[in-house]
Amino acid sequence: MKRPVLVSTFLLLAAAPALAQQNSCERVRDEIQQRILNNGVPESGFTLSIVPNDQADKPDAQVVGHCANDTQKILYTRTSSANASSASDSAQDGSHSEPQ
Template sequence: MKKTLLAGLAIMMLAPLAVQAATCESVKADITQKIVANGLPESGFKLDIVPNDQADQAGGQVVGHCGNDTQKIIYTKTAGADDATAASPKTGTSQDSQ
């Protein structure tokens, strides 16, 4: 009886942690769908889930929060297939040929 009670108590204590992780992933998926619906391909951006105290160092824009407001979702634009020339530096100029 005591083991069953302890097991039930342990499950009830750990359940909120599992729900928070699933909630953050579902919020991230919803944000991804909205960005893609606005015309940006999934290869053109990255979403990261970071703790609140690391949101400033993440180097992107906060677009959401989750985990009972303990984590932020950070949006970072990446170079897509169409932006390949903009992302890579030019290898030479007209002055180099003279």
């Protein structure tokens, strides 16, 4: 009866590093997200993605962090709702960018 327990324990220990790396990436992403929010960027104005290093070269995305022993990158991408809200905010406050 000890054999199934040993196998289960081995499988759990083998999976632990992968689980810890994913948890580490999520923790780093959450910390970066909080810093961005603290700087006044609305939550709907950006996305953060965790990608393997070889997929980090994306247009319109900026690497803002790394995790999992530097095998993963965290990418920041502005969403279109952030651009739309900036334009509508300018129009609502009465300011005009064009000379009158």
